[in-house]
Amino acid sequence: MKILHHILLAISTLCFYNTIAQDQLRVGINGGDPHLNAQVFITEGSYVVTYNDKQVLDLPAASQIELTAQGSLVTLKHQGKVIGNYQRLIIQSQEWESKFRLSATQASKKKSNYVYPDNLIVRALKGRLFLVNEASVERYVAGVTEAESGAKQELEYYKVQAIIARTYALANKDRHINEGFNVCDQVHCQAYHGIARYEYRIPIATWDTKDQVLVDSDINLITAAFHSNCGGHTLNSEYVWSKPLPYLVGRPDTFCLVMPHSNWEKQIPKEKWLNYLRSHEDFDFDEASDSLVMAFYPTERTRYFSDSLRNLRMTTIRRDMGLRSAFFVIDEDEEFVNFTGVGFGHGVGLCQEGAMRMARSGFRASEIIHYYYKEVHLIDKKYIDFFREE
Ligand SMILES: [Zn+2]
Ligand SMILES: [Zn+2]
Structure with missing residues (x-):
């Protein structure tokens, strides 16, 4: 009985770490490009700065730090004083809803200024900073949904975009693995400007579709291609990329013809x-x-x-x-x-403006998805692992 207890404990510990790894995504900020400096301002909740799992500094709400690089070390400054130089720092959230504002200057002098959820990982190389937002998958999905579809759309449309964003992220989580993160925040992967802030329907749509992803008949995550406007007919994937895919086949679409980019x-x-x-x-x-x-x-x-x-x-x-x-x-x-x-865009997969108009006409998210992607299935992501283990 005791042995069984130990085995169960070991399995549950393993599952726990698995769950953390699966529910977090590391997103390369500004495409993973180098930065000259960064300021972190805690907008909600509290944080701690850690180095090698040791706490270096407490960051209550409304506190601020400055980060620069010296060679391969990150210099941490707080209230004008240097706290120390570290190989890799984690700005670690302490509450469920913790958020921080990140003002960063890229090596190209371009500045960015967005609010991010969860954690920030900072490392340095050759006098430059590299910034990664470690966010929960669902908060990342909400952020992408806002960046990719803007405001004032129907809830059912946001659900479609959230399902696509989640499917894409999980199917591409090794895309930047050699650079130390899963996906970048540019259109190369999916546009992401931190948390969804302007449209209240987006967090609702993300929550309503939590963990739902699109798979093909072999239970593989699909390439959830989408574009702005197909111009009246979507395209087979091999017209744009070399590979034909059974769910990315052209079909007529009259919904987008009266939309802005037709x-x-x-x-x-x-x-x-x-x-x-x-x-x-x-x-x-x-x-x-x-x-x-x-x-x-x-x-x-x-x-x-x-x-x-x-x-x-x-x-x-x-x-x-x-x-x-x-x-x-x-x-x-x-x-x-x-x-x-x-039309506007490559024309393969889901036509965003067609989908927006379908949602305005009363179609539900699953109907919109099945209109643009042929013979796909909407399932909970945990079943993908279940089928893999078979
Ligand atoms: Zn990318
Ligand atoms: Zn269309």
Whole structure:
């Protein structure tokens, strides 16, 4: 009986540490870039500064510290006095709702100023600071939901964005592991500016969907791609990236057609456009192709620009010409080529403006998700581990 008790205790201890690791995410602040200095101001709750698990300083509400780097050491200053130099400091929250404001200056002199939940990890290298916010997954999800979708949307829409943000974070938690964090706070991963502060529906949406993630038929977390506006039809993933995925398949979408980013126009000087096309080695420039590239009217979304330019993808033109989408027609006038397009973004997966309008029309979060992602399942994240152990 005693042995059984010890085994159970060992298992529960293991589960406890597992739970902590799974419920926290380390987010590289300002994309993990180096900083010249940082000030931390405790806005709510209290904190302690620790080095090697030893307490260096108490930080009650409204207290402030300054951090700079000397070689590979972090210099900690409090009330104008240097407290010491340390290899790695953790500004550790002491209450459930503790928050701090971080004002940081990047090596590029760019400043950032946001309020973060939970903990801050600080280390130094070559006279620069590197900052990581260790946040609970759910607070991170709420922060991403606000940064990626803004204010004044329906609760059901915020639930969709929260489920996507959570799925993305858990599917990509090794993306920056060599840099000492899980995900960065830029669009490279997902935009994150600390806690959600401006829209009361976002914490509710995050809480209502707590732990819910999207998986495919093999119970793998999906690549939850999304974009601003598809222009009336979403795209297969292989049109934009090389890999086809069974749940990222194109489908018609009329919901986004009346939304702000449904249409765009851009003029490019004729010579610039022709020189761009000529720079592609398989471009056979003659009069016939000249008229083709000046009057381009595809009736549906195409992957490549023309038969005479086999390797030129629409997505490449979008990137090189700085267009809002890869779905456009072309005509010419005297000096310019006129691009008239629909949509904004890569067009794969969920169309945000379509989803916003679906939510306004009364569709529920799960209906919106199943409209844009084919044959996916919404499950509690703990079942992923359950199925893995089978
Ligand atoms: Zn990233
Ligand atoms: Zn759309």
